Amino acid sequence: MTPDEYAGRCTRFLQAQPHMRKLGVELVDAEASRVTLRLPVNPELVSGGLETYLHGGVLTTLVDAASSVSTLCALEAFELCPTLDLRIDHMRIPSETRPVYVDAECYRITRSVLFTRASVYQDDKSRPVANAVATFMRPEGGAVISDFQQLIEGGDDAATA
Numbered sequence: 001m002t003p004d005e006y007a008g009r010c011t012r013f014l015q016a017q018p019h020m021r022k023l024g025v026e027l028v029d030a031e032a033s034r035v036t037l038r039l040p041v042n043p044e045l046v047s048g049g050l051e052t053y054l055h056g057g058v059l060t061t062l063v064d065a066a067s068s069v070s071t072l073c074a075l076e077a078f079e080l081c082p083t084l085d086l087r088i089d090h091m092r093i094p095s096e097t098r099p100v101y102v103d104a105e106c107y108r109i110t111r112s113v114l115f116t117r118a119s120v121y122q123d124d125k126s127r128p129v130a131n132a133v134a135t136f137m138r139p140e141g142g143a144v145i146s147d148f149q150q151l152i153e154g155g156d157d158a159a160t161a
Helices: 005-015 019-025 056-072 145-153
Strands: 027-031 035-039 081-092 099-110 114-122 132-139
Touching: 005 019, 005 027, 019 056, 027 132, 035 056, 056 081, 056 099, 056 114, 056 132
Parallel strands: none
Antiparallel strands: 027 035, 035 099, 081 132, 099 114, 114 132
C-alpha cells in the first residue's frame, strides 16, 4: 500500500468512531505497521484539582486506538481485531499545555494474535509519558462486518467520513 492508502484507511477508522471524533484524535503519520496519533490540548480533559492532566481512561483510549490503528497498517486487508490485552506503564505526568502524541507499531502477526507496542510523549520522544504493549485477537476466518470493512477500505460503496 502507498502512504496515502495507509493514511486513508487509518483516518476512516478513526472517523468512524464517535469517541475518537469527540476527543479530536488526529492521524499524524501512517506507514507499514506504524502510526502516530495526536491528541490536541483540550481544556475539557484537564483533571481540575488533581495533579494530572489526562484522566487514565483518556490515555488508555488513545493508546488502544493507536495500537489498533497500527494493525490496520500491518494487515493486507481489514480485519475486525478486538483488544485482548493492554498494559500501560505511566512514566510521568503530561503537561496540560501541550498536545499528546502516541507512536504505535504492530511488530508481530500470527495466525491468531497481533502484537503491538506504543510510546506516548509530548515534545521529546526520549521522555515518554507512558509506554504500552497490547495484543489483538484475529478471529478465525478474519471476522469482518462487511459495511464497516467497506467504510475502512474506502470501497466504492463506502460512506467516507
